Amino acid sequence: MFVQPFLRFAALLAAPLLAQSIPVTEHTLSNGMRVLLVERHQRPSVACGWVVRAGSANERPGTTGIAHLFEHMMFKGTRTLGTRDAARDAELNRLQDLLQAQIRRELDTLRERLRRGEIADMNDPAVRSPRHQDLLRDFERLATEQRALLEKNELVQIYTRAGATELNADTTSDRTYFHVTVPANRLELWAWLESDRLLNPVFREFYTERDVVMEERRQRVDATAIGVFEERYRSLIWQAHPYHWPIIGWPSDIAQVTREQAQEFFATYYAPNNISAVLVGDFRSRDALAMMERYFGRIPANPAGVPPIVTTEPPQPAPTRLLAEADTGAEVVITFKAVSGLHRDAPALEVLAALLGGQTGRLNRALVRARRSATDVMAWNKGLKYAGTFVVFGVPAGEDRSPEVEAQLLEEIARIQREGVTERELRKVKNRFQMGAFKRLEDDAVLANALAEAEGAGTYRDLLEEPRWLEAVTAADVQRVARKYLVKESMNTLVYSRKSAPAREGK
Amino acid sequence: MMNLGVPTLLMLACTLAAQPIPARPELLPVQPLVFKAPRARDFKVTLRNGIPAFIVPDPEGQPIVRVKVLYRGGSYLDPAGKEGLAALFGNQIRRGGTEVTPVDELDERLAFLAAGVHGRCGATSGSLSLEVLEKDLETGLAAFMEVLTRPAFAQASLDLARQDQLQALAKRNDSANSISGYQFGYLLRGESHFASAQATQASLARITREDLRAFHARILHPANLVVTASGPIDPRAFKAVLDRTVGALKPGREARVSPPVPAPTFTRTPGLYLCGKAGPQSVVALAVPGLRRGDPDWPAAMLMEEILGGGGVSSRLMKRLRNDEGLTYGVSTRLEPGTFWKGDLLCRFQTKNRSVAYALRLVLEEVEKLKREPVGEQEFSVARDGLIQAFPSRFSDAESVAGLFAGQNLNGQPEDYFLDFRERLRSVTRDQVREAARKYLDMTRMVLLVVGDVEAVRQGDAKDHPGRLGEGLGLPVTVLPLRDPSTLRPLP
Numbered sequence: 001m002f003v004q005p006f007l008r009f010a011a012l013l014a015a016p017l018l019a020q021s022i023p024v025t026e027h028t029l030s031n032g033m034r035v036l037l038v039e040r041h042q043r044p045s046v047a048c049g050w051v052v053r054a055g056s057a058n059e060r061p062g063t064t065g066i067a068h069l070f071e072h073m074m075f076k077g078t079r080t081l082g083t084r085d086a087a088r089d090a091e092l093n094r095l096q097d098l099l100q101a102q103i104r105r106e107l108d109t110l111r112e113r114l115r116r117g118e119i120a121d122m123n124d125p126a127v128r129s130p131r132h133q134d135l136l137r138d139f140e141r142l143a144t145e146q147r148a149l150l151e152k153n154e155l156v157q158i159y160t161r162a163g164a165t166e167l168n169a170d171t172t173s174d175r176t177y178f179h180v181t182v183p184a185n186r187l188e189l190w191a192w193l194e195s196d197r198l199l200n201p202v203f204r205e206f207y208t209e210r211d212v213v214m215e216e217r218r219q220r221v222d223a224t225a226i227g228v229f230e231e232r233y234r235s236l237i238w239q240a241h242p243y244h245w246p247i248i249g250w251p252s253d254i255a256q257v258t259r260e261q262a263q264e265f266f267a268t269y270y271a272p273n274n275i276s277a278v279l280v281g282d283f284r285s286r287d288a289l290a291m292m293e294r295y296f297g298r299i300p301a302n303p304a305g306v307p308p309i310v311t312t313e314p315p316q317p318a319p320t321r322l323l324a325e326a327d328t329g330a331e332v333v334i335t336f337k338a339v340s341g342l343h344r345d346a347p348a349l350e351v352l353a354a355l356l357g358g359q360t361g362r363l364n365r366a367l368v369r370a371r372r373s374a375t376d377v378m379a380w381n382k383g384l385k386y387a388g389t390f391v392v393f394g395v396p397a398g399e400d401r402s403p404e405v406e407a408q409l410l411e412e413i414a415r416i417q418r419e420g421v422t423e424r425e426l427r428k429v430k431n432r433f434q435m436g437a438f439k440r441l442e443d444d445a446v447l448a449n450a451l452a453e454a455e456g457a458g459t460y461r462d463l464l465e466e467p468r469w470l471e472a473v474t475a476a477d478v479q480r481v482a483r484k485y486l487v488k489e490s491m492n493t494l495v496y497s498r499k500s501a502p503a504r505e506g507k
Numbered sequence: 508m509m510n511l512g513v514p515t516l517l518m519l520a521c522t523l524a525a526q527p528i529p530a531r532p533e534l535l536p537v538q539p540l541v542f543k544a545p546r547a548r549d550f551k552v553t554l555r556n557g558i559p560a561f562i563v564p565d566p567e568g569q570p571i572v573r574v575k576v577l578y579r580g581g582s583y584l585d586p587a588g589k590e591g592l593a594a595l596f597g598n599q600i601r602r603g604g605t606e607v608t609p610v611d612e613l614d615e616r617l618a619f620l621a622a623g624v625h626g627r628c629g630a631t632s633g634s635l636s637l638e639v640l641e642k643d644l645e646t647g648l649a650a651f652m653e654v655l656t657r658p659a660f661a662q663a664s665l666d667l668a669r670q671d672q673l674q675a676l677a678k679r680n681d682s683a684n685s686i687s688g689y690q691f692g693y694l695l696r697g698e699s700h701f702a703s704a705q706a707t708q709a710s711l712a713r714i715t716r717e718d719l720r721a722f723h724a725r726i727l728h729p730a731n732l733v734v735t736a737s738g739p740i741d742p743r744a745f746k747a748v749l750d751r752t753v754g755a756l757k758p759g760r761e762a763r764v765s766p767p768v769p770a771p772t773f774t775r776t777p778g779l780y781l782c783g784k785a786g787p788q789s790v791v792a793l794a795v796p797g798l799r800r801g802d803p804d805w806p807a808a809m810l811m812e813e814i815l816g817g818g819g820v821s822s823r824l825m826k827r828l829r830n831d832e833g834l835t836y837g838v839s840t841r842l843e844p845g846t847f848w849k850g851d852l853l854c855r856f857q858t859k860n861r862s863v864a865y866a867l868r869l870v871l872e873e874v875e876k877l878k879r880e881p882v883g884e885q886e887f888s889v890a891r892d893g894l895i896q897a898f899p900s901r902f903s904d905a906e907s908v909a910g911l912f913a914g915q916n917l918n919g920q921p922e923d924y925f926l927d928f929r930e931r932l933r934s935v936t937r938d939q940v941r942e943a944a945r946k947y948l949d950m951t952r953m954v955l956l957v958v959g960d961v962e963a964v965r966q967g968d969a970k971d972h973p974g975r976l977g978e979g980l981g982l983p984v985t986v987l988p989l990r991d992p993s994t995l996r997p998l999p
Contacts (some may be wrong), residue, residue: 041569045899075820125970125971154825158533159891161892161893163897165900183896185537185538192535198929209833211832211834215833215836216836223787331678375670442569
């Protein structure tokens with residue numbers, strides 16, 4: 001066997017190796033759309049994306065889930081793409097909307113009957129009135145006629161044929177991001193297709209897509225062991241702020257959202273002055289900018305701008321607890337209210353989370369290794385656009401050890417509040433952040449995503465500055481934010497325990 | 508720039524603002540883009556002890572170096588009664604410390620450098636990998652070699668990992684998805700074949716430090732290993748580095764060349780199988796026998812599967828089940844490459860319990876259509892051109908290129924497989940796609956598993972889409988018992 005002696009590690013406080021700054025070219029189009037370009041010629045492709053500053057936080061009760069449903073609608077085509085007869089298609093959409101308005105009245109009646117206890121489930125086909133059933137049949141007829149005219153998923157097919165990959169979109173509480181990677185010779189195709197769907201979208205197949213999203217909700221939430229509890233926990237943490245409802249929306253709202261509401265959402269938020277586009281990859285910036293102006297510059301701005309979110313979460317007056325008996329093993333989650341990701345204390349909280357969590361973090365040493373009370377522990381800081389949370393988490397080593405794990409998680413936090421942290425720990429986690437900054441630069445799509453994410457919450461400059469802010473965090477900062485934010489009043493605890501012997505499953 | 512012989516595209520600087528925007532995207536001018544697939548032999552070297560290494564430089568990349576040792580071996584070597592051994596080894600080679608460095612100290616040193624050494628072991632192969640900043644390469648590599656050659660398998664770490672595994676086992680029946688995972692494996696390959704065998708409380712309890720040590724001693728034979736390296740490195744200089752380290756390994760007394768991977772001998776019983784799990788949605792999985800990647804039918808079968816359900820939202824199943832009917836968030840198919848035996852064509856979706864029978868009927872209709880009528884030119888070219896045009900993305904970074912070649916080498920697949928991949932796809936005709944559908948979509952040989960609310964599944968959607976599950980198929984319907992999560996014995 002051949003083994004080299006293990007070399008001593010680098011001197012304790014060696015000068016940090018900071019990642020190079022990202023060479024971003026920034027430009028604002030005449031209609032207010034921001035464009036960020038990062039030219040890199042390693043690969044013959046371009047990672048393209050655009051982020052719209054709207055997510056579930058921009059919804060209101062009754063239309064929860066619309067931002068995400070909307071993300072789906074943006075793949076349904078335009079006046080040019082997606083149908084063989086744009087005029088008849090528009091007419092069929094109008095007729096469907098009229099029928100749906102009548103169907104909603106039937107549903108209003110069913111809701112009333114549900115309140116009176118006359119029926120148990122308003123979605124059970126057996127409770128529909130004959131008229132309701134007729135309306136559904138008429139609707140299906142229109143949908144069938146429309147389907148015969150559709151060029152299904154034409155947008156996707158054009159992209160696929162051109163060799164595009166990673167075509168997708170995702171919605172968070174704060175923003176919606178549409179992305180794709182195209183071969184370097186197809187950048188103009190991207191500009192054509194994306195500006196077309198911002199300029200002339202048609203939300204066809206709207207009502208079927210609602211059902212798709214209902215199935216997505218079942219798959220992600222209702223049919224999982226802990227989905228509905230996670231949802232409840234979120235609502236417990238956020239009482240007033242729109243973070244209160246789930247991104248995918250409440251089932252009742254998804255089922256009843258209308259195309260008219262979707263149109264309004266689009267007109268308000270999907271305006272170029274509320275969008276940033278990001279390109280990372282193999283192109284020439286000068287040509288790309290001219291192309292962007294030509295394609296995206298033609299989209300009219302929304303002069304009214306976007307209504308600000310004024311609801312602020314009031315200070316939490318007392319800790320809360322949620323005890324969940326579920327089809328899952330024991331878990332302890334403690335969530336403190338913290339700060340927005342843009343807040344000047346966010347970097348110190350990120351450092352604190354890294355110190356507590358991770359393979360060599362304090363929680364792992366204390367709970368997993370020394371005391372053997374937990375098999376897994378984590379800590380993370382989640383700075384969203386408007387507010388944020390700080391979370392510690394543990395998986396007890398036995399079903400009955402949750403109280404012990406909960407106490408020890410809090411004890412490790414208290415220890416930092418009392419004694420602070422060491423310079424060595426601080427250096428260790430800062431080194432990890434630096435590695436993260438290098439890794440972010442390795443992949444065009446990852447970098448585009450990070451820039452878009454920063455634009456969605458604030459500005460891309462936040463991303464550029466982040467390594468410097470993290471490097472500047474001191475031991476005193478870490479102790480200060482631990483004392484300031486990780487306090488009893490702002491604490492929300494979720495304890496999972498296994499539901500005792502289930503009833504005979506599924507008959 | 509990765510030296511993959513990729514000429515950077517020359518974009519024509521046009522006077523853009525003056526040009527009108529074409530009415531349709533097809534009217535856009537397209538500059539040709541030439542991409543030559545990288546060749547394994549351009550990156551391959553043989554280390555002093557005969558181990559093949561794939562060194563892929565990325566001179567303009569970030570200052571991160573990655574080295575990986577892959578080995579042939581995995582759960583297919585687990586002795587009966589010790590299921591879970593290889594998986595535990597995969598993680599414990601790193602998590603159990605070394606003979607000279609206890610795991611806490613090892614963790615701390617690597618964490619301080621923000622370096623990572625990670626072990627994993629799957630069904631037929633495993634790996635140990637290093638990721639380190641260029642400036643710390645020497646230190647990182649020394650730690651990596653120490654872990655690779657002198658793991659200690661500390662008892663405390665093994666106990667912790669075992670407990671972790673036991674907690675995972677306890678969650679086996681917590682979701683329809685995880686129930687579907689183990690039950691489907693049993694239906695396809697039986698309970699004893701390694702690809703579907705599962706660890707139990709008893710099998711985990713039997714695994715000792717000695718078992719891990721013996722597995723390590725057995726695996727560490729140069730004939731079982733393949734190495735990859737990528738990053739801002741000079742191939743020649745780095746070969747010398749590898750020769751000094753991995754290339755100096757010699758087979759120990761207990762080292763054995765890993766035997767071939769055994770194919771399943773189980774005889775399937777085609778049919779519809781139901782397994783109860785309360786919840787709003789069922790998980791549906793089905794399989795019909797497929798083929799191997801080296802089969803002359805492969806390119807046609809691949810396109811057939813892409814059109815049926817592999818091509819994301821453009822596929823026929825997605826159009827029908829998701830777009831037209833709103834029955835599911837996603838339905839997808841997969842054609843297993845059949846690395847060691849003929850793979851299957853698999854299909855998966857989730858839908859509310861009442862809709863399972865109807866959704867299955869639609870799947871079968873789409874299958875029949877594909878067998879009956881030739882695919883349309885448009886649909887065919889979307890699938891074919893998509894795969895051809897997206898081909899370069901398979902080689903998007905040095906690490907994946909090295910990994911692709913190493914994987915083929917480890918699995919005994921031809922190393923120039925991808926060189927004429929695009930030509931093979933281009934030669935497929937629409938008739939061949941239909942032939943592949945007729946040959947491989949034999950639904951009388953289907954194994955279908957539904958995990959959900961059995962009663963609601965049986966009832967189906969009586970009001971809107973009447974019809975019973977699997978009507979007209981003539982396949983038997985069997986209700987499977989849930990199994991005890993710890994022992995996997997059927998529950999009464």
